[in-house]
Amino acid sequence: MRIGTGSTKSNGPSTWSRHSLKYYMSNNIVVGILKKICLSILIILGLYWVIITIRTEVLVDDRGYTLDSVSRDTGSDVDSDGDKGKGYGIMSPCRPVGLSDDPLPITALSSSPGSGNTWTRFLIQQLTGIATGSVYKASWMKQAGYPGEGLTNGSVVVVKTHMLPYKKFQFDKAVLILRNVKSAMIAEQKRRHYWSFNRGSREMFKDEDWERFTMIYGDDWLNHNTEWIQISEPLYIVLYDNLMNDLKSELRKLAQYLGFTADESLLDCIHNHKNSLKKKKNMTELYPFNKETELRLDGYLEEICQALQTRYNDFDCTPLYAF
Numbered sequence: 001m002r003i004g005t006g007s008t009k010s011n012g013p014s015t016w017s018r019h020s021l022k023y024y025m026s027n028n029i030v031v032g033i034l035k036k037i038c039l040s041i042l043i044i045l046g047l048y049w050v051i052i053t054i055r056t057e058v059l060v061d062d063r064g065y066t067l068d069s070v071s072r073d074t075g076s077d078v079d080s081d082g083d084k085g086k087g088y089g090i091m092s093p094c095r096p097v098g099l100s101d102d103p104l105p106i107t108a109l110s111s112s113p114g115s116g117n118t119w120t121r122f123l124i125q126q127l128t129g130i131a132t133g134s135v136y137k138a139s140w141m142k143q144a145g146y147p148g149e150g151l152t153n154g155s156v157v158v159v160k161t162h163m164l165p166y167k168k169f170q171f172d173k174a175v176l177i178l179r180n181v182k183s184a185m186i187a188e189q190k191r192r193h194y195w196s197f198n199r200g201s202r203e204m205f206k207d208e209d210w211e212r213f214t215m216i217y218g219d220d221w222l223n224h225n226t227e228w229i230q231i232s233e234p235l236y237i238v239l240y241d242n243l244m245n246d247l248k249s250e251l252r253k254l255a256q257y258l259g260f261t262a263d264e265s266l267l268d269c270i271h272n273h274k275n276s277l278k279k280k281k282n283m284t285e286l287y288p289f290n291k292e293t294e295l296r297l298d299g300y301l302e303e304i305c306q307a308l309q310t311r312y313n314d315f316d317c318t319p320l321y322a323f
């Protein structure tokens with residue numbers, strides 16, 4: 001009796017749960033619930049995407065190009081890059097890219113965020129066939145066509161940095177990409193909002209965050225570029241607008257500075273594959289700067305132009321002023 005009751009009590013629940021588990025499994029109820037959860041998550045993500053897409057305006061500059069289509073550039077000194085390497089199509093359209101067998105001089109590829117650093121890395125990789133490195137380690141960049149991501153040694157042709165020249169890393173030489181502070185700031189703000197509800201909407205240029213950002217970014221831009229222009233030796237300047245407007249001759253000069261020569265067919269190929277330049281409909285104008293900010297930023301452009309002309313006598317600042 002006692003044994004019987006005991007065995008019933010101890011067997012009962014376990015038999016029940018064993019059977020019921022089998023029952024649930026065999027009827028795919030557990031699997032069904034999991035599927036429903038997954039489906040719900042997908043639907044929520046999908047709705048979010050739809051809302052963001054509907055809210056997205058096509059923000060273009062006065063040349064009819066989307067403002068950051070060429071340079072979805074990267075973060076700050078605590079970088080983890082926001083650029084997913086999208087929009088560049090196949091990352092090696094003209095030649096394969098690999099680490100250098102012979103050690104190269106360690107060359108900085110310096111810029112303020114939003115100045116086209118990632119795009120320039122793509123161009124340099126195609127120009128030289130050598131991978132570009134970075135003082136940051138954005139691991140997915142390796143898969144996105146930048147096999148030298150995270151390297152800062154002689155195996156890479158240039159090393160991306162948004163840091164000041166005397167910070168932490170030593171370079172033998174440097175390339176500084178200079179882009180108009182307003183255009184770069186807009187590109188960077190759009191990158192910062194890549195995952196935000198305001199992505200692609202002009203709301204991201206209206207709130208307090210934008211006001212604060214114009215202050216912080218502007219000062220950083222001035223500081224970063226002043227330091228590199230004054231301190232770095234030797235230094236080569238790439239003006240973003242020159243790259244945009246006269247890619248082949250800019251790449252020819254850049255190749256020479258990096259110790260490479262580029263033949264015409266290669267330059268033609270790269271030119272034909274600067275495919276991140278997508279022309280969009282000219283729907284809206286965007287100039288999200290009030291008078292006060294404009295004056296301040298124009299002053300910064302003036303200061304950088306003076307620093308450039310102090311260092312290089314007859315430096316033409318016109319492309320830097322172009323917005």
Ligand SMILES: *[C@@H]1O[C@H](CO)[C@@H](O)[C@H](O)[C@H]1NC(C)=O
Nearest residue numbers: 061062063064065282284285
């Ligand atoms: C875009 O539109 C603005 C005015 O709405 C105009 O000034 C500008 O020239 C246009 N740009 C292009 C490339 O059509």
Ligand SMILES: *[C@@H]1O[C@H](CO)[C@@H](O)[C@H](O)[C@H]1NC(C)=O
Nearest residue numbers: 102103104151152153154155
């Ligand atoms: C650079 O670092 C990578 C990874 O640690 C290494 O494989 C490579 O040999 C290094 N190159 C040089 C020139 O030291």
